[in-house]
Amino acid sequence: MTMEDSRFVLDPATRDLHGDDDLLRKLGPLVPVTAEGVPAWAATRYATLLAVLTHPDLSREIRYWDPAQRAASPPGTAIDRIVTDTSMLNAEGEEHRRLRAPLTAAFTPRRLKSLRPRIEQVTAELIDRLAEMPPDQPVDMRKEFAYPLPRDVISYMIGIPPRHQERLHELTDAVAQVGGGPEDSPGLRGDLHVLLGQIIEERRRTPGQDLITDLIELRERDGERLSNDELFATIELLFIAGHVTTVNLITNAIGALVNAPGQVELLRSGRCPYSAAVEETLRWDSPIAYFPMRYATRDVEIDGVRVEEGEPVLACFASAGRDPEQYGEDAHVFDMTRQPVNHLSFGHGPHFCLGAPLARLEAEVALSALFEAFPRIAPAAAPDEPAPLDTLLGNSTRTMPVLLGPRAGR
Numbered sequence: 113m114t115m116e117d118s119r120f121v122l123d124p125a126t127r128d129l130h131g132d133d134d135l136l137r138k139l140g141p142l143v144p145v146t147a148e149g150v151p152a153w154a155a156t157r158y159a160t161l162l163a164v165l166t167h168p169d170l171s172r173e174i175r176y177w178d179p180a181q182r183a184a185s186p187p188g189t190a191i192d193r194i195v196t197d198t199s200m201l202n203a204e205g206e207e208h209r210r211l212r213a214p215l216t217a218a219f220t221p222r223r224l225k226s227l228r229p230r231i232e233q234v235t236a237e238l239i240d241r242l243a244e245m246p247p248d249q250p251v252d253m254r255k256e257f258a259y260p261l262p263r264d265v266i267s268y269m270i271g272i273p274p275r276h277q278e279r280l281h282e283l284t285d286a287v288a289q290v291g292g293g294p295e296d297s298p299g300l301r302g303d304l305h306v307l308l309g310q311i312i313e314e315r316r317r318t319p320g321q322d323l324i325t326d327l328i329e330l331r332e333r334d335g336e337r338l339s340n341d342e343l344f345a346t347i348e349l350l351f352i353a354g355h356v357t358t359v360n361l362i363t364n365a366i367g368a369l370v371n372a373p374g375q376v377e378l379l380r381s382g383r384c385p386y387s388a389a390v391e392e393t394l395r396w397d398s399p400i401a402y403f404p405m406r407y408a409t410r411d412v413e414i415d416g417v418r419v420e421e422g423e424p425v426l427a428c429f430a431s432a433g434r435d436p437e438q439y440g441e442d443a444h445v446f447d448m449t450r451q452p453v454n455h456l457s458f459g460h461g462p463h464f465c466l467g468a469p470l471a472r473l474e475a476e477v478a479l480s481a482l483f484e485a486f487p488r489i490a491p492a493a494a495p496d497e498p499a500p501l502d503t504l505l506g507n508s509t510r511t512m513p514v515l516l517g518p519r520a521g522r
C-alpha cells in the first residue's frame with residue numbers, strides 16, 4: 113500500500129493483503145482509500161462492516177454516487193464492471209426482490225441435494241486425474257482441482273452447452289479480471305455479449321432443466337418481471353460469482369490445511385467436520401478481499417465517522433475476518449476448533465450471497481475427497497511463495513503447488 117493525498121492506495125498486487133488490512137483496521141473503522149482510482153471509505157472492522165451491510169442509508173444503487181466522483185472514476189476496471197452491473201447486485205428494495213426472487217428456487221436445499229451427485233462425480237474424476245500424476249512432482253491445485261470443479265458445476269446448473277464453456281470462461285475471466293488471463297477490453301465485453309446471446313437462443317430452442325431455461329420461461333410468461341438486459345446481466349453475474357469465488361475458497365482452504373500444523377489430523381480423526389475447514393477458511397482467508405460499493409443516500413455518521421451524501425463505501429471482507437476485536441488476539445491463526453466460526457464472508461442482510469449453500473457444498477465435497485484420497489499431501493512451496501491474483505476483488509494465489517504423495521488404499 114502507498115499513500116497519496118492522505119489516502120491509502122490499495123495495491124491489487126500486494127504480497128501481504130492481511131498485513132495491509134491489519135494497518136487499515138488500526139487506522140479506524142472507516143478509512144479513506146483509493147481503489148483502482150476511485151476514492152472510497154474502507155469498512156475494515158467486523159462490527160463496522162456488519163453495520164455497513166445493513167445500513168438503511170447506504171445503497172448499492174449507482175444513482176446515489178456523487179456525479180462528479182462518478183464522472184472522474186476510470187472506466188474498464190474491475191470495480192467499474194461491478195458498480196455498473198445491472199443485476200440484483202446493484203438494486204435495492206422492491207426492484208431487488210423482483211430480480212432476486214426468480215433465482216431463489218434454484219438454490220433451495222432440495223435443488224442442491226439433486227446437484228450433489230454431479231459435484232461428487234466431477235470431484236471423483238478430478239481425483240482420478242490427479243492420481244495419474246507423478247506423486248513426487250509439484251501439482252498446482254488451483255489449476256488442476258479448485259478451478260475445474262466450480263466451473264463445471266455452475267456451467268451445468270446454468271445450462272451452458274459444453275462446447276461454449278471454454279470460450280465463456282476465457283471471456284468471463286477477462287471481464288471479471290481474476291488475474292493471469294487476457295486483459296478486459298470493450299472488444300471482449302462485446303464478444304461476451306454475443307456469446308451469451310447465442311447460448312440463450314440455444315436454450316430457447318432446446319430447453320433443459322437449468323437456470324437459463326427457467327429465466328427464459330419466466331420472461332416469456334411475464335415480460336415485466338425481467339427485461340432482456342436484466343436476463344443477460346443475471347446470467348453473467350451468476351456465472352462469474354458462481355465460480356471465481358469458489359475457486360478461491362477451495363484454493364485457500366487447501367493452502368491453509370497443508371500449511372497449518374495439526375489441522376488435517378483434526379479432520380481425519382473426526383474431531384472437526386470438513387464444514388469447519390470451509391467456515392474457518394472463509395473467515396481466515398476470505399475469497400473476496402474488497403467489494404465495491406455502497407453509497408450514502410444522505411449525510412450519515414457510522415462508528416463516529418461522517419460519510420457525506422454520495423460517497424462510496426468499500427466492504428473489506430478479508431479484513432473483517434481477521435479483526436482481533438471480533439476474534440481475539442489469535443485472529444490471524446487458522447484454527448478449526450474456534451467456536452463459533454461466524455464470519456461475514458458471504459455478506460449479510462438483503463444481498464447475502466445467493467450461492468452460499470452451493471459454495472459450501474462444493475468446498476466440503478472437494479476437500480473431503482482430496483484429503484481422504486491423498487493422506488500424505490504436503491505443500492510444495494513456502495506459504496508466501498505463490499504470487500497473488502493481482503486483483504483488488506479476489507483474495508487468493510495464482511497457484512497452489514502441493515506434493516500429493518501416494519493415493520490411499522491403492
Ligand code: HEM
Nearest residue numbers: 200201353354357358361399457458459463465466467471
Ligand atoms: C466462496 C464462494 C462465494 C463467496 C465468498 C461469495 C461472496 C458473496 C458476497 C460477499 C456477496 C454480497 C456482496 C455485498 O453484499 O456487497 C455475494 C453476493 C452474491 N453472490 Fe456470492 N459468493 C460465493 C459464491 C457464490 C456462488 C457459487 C454463487 C452463484 C451460484 C453466488 C452468487 C451471488 C449472487 C447472485 C449475489 C448477489 C446477491 C444479491 O445482491 O442479492 N455466489 N456473494
